Amino acid sequence: MIGQLYGDIIEKSPTELIVDCGGVGYEVKISLNTFSALPKENKLRLFTKFIVREDAQILYGFAEKIEREMFNHLISVSGIGPNTAMIMLSSLVPEEIASAIQNEDVKTIQGIKGIGAKTAQRVIVDLKDKMLKMAFSTENIFNVGNTNQSDALTALVSLGFDKKTAEKAIDKVSTGEDSVEKLIKDALKIL
8 A cells, every 4th residue: 555655754763763755754663674774864765564453554664675575475474463573674684584484494583582483483384485586685794896705605505504604704714815615615614
């Protein structure tokens, strides 16, 4: 119903914004990831999901379309409501959630507040095939020009290692001009 908002930030907190769009102030629930991605200027564009319940009408906002898409996938799982989905998106970025689902990493998903073992397993079973179809950016913490570090990170994540742990390991062993193979071998020694 309401797919996006473009306007000025009137009020903001880590979990909520009020956005003025043409004189109307929309109250929008946001994740911590969206809060950290807010622009410095007051103008912003939020991708939104409008949810109507028996007792409330709530607008959820996201800095990127991929985060909204992940939100939609998460709320499709039995036992995951919008508030739990927002907690998940505040704890991990969509790429990390997708990686955990693809790698069947119950421990990572269960580590999110409010997610038990059964719910974590249900998330994996219900969403594993859908995660393969989502298009994620290839951004990471490394320098833009260093494709060897990016390739090594991709390889380690595909082997089942946590993305943040793998990034730290690669960062420790990298001299800046290592081959992909050397980065992987050295990172595996400390993982």
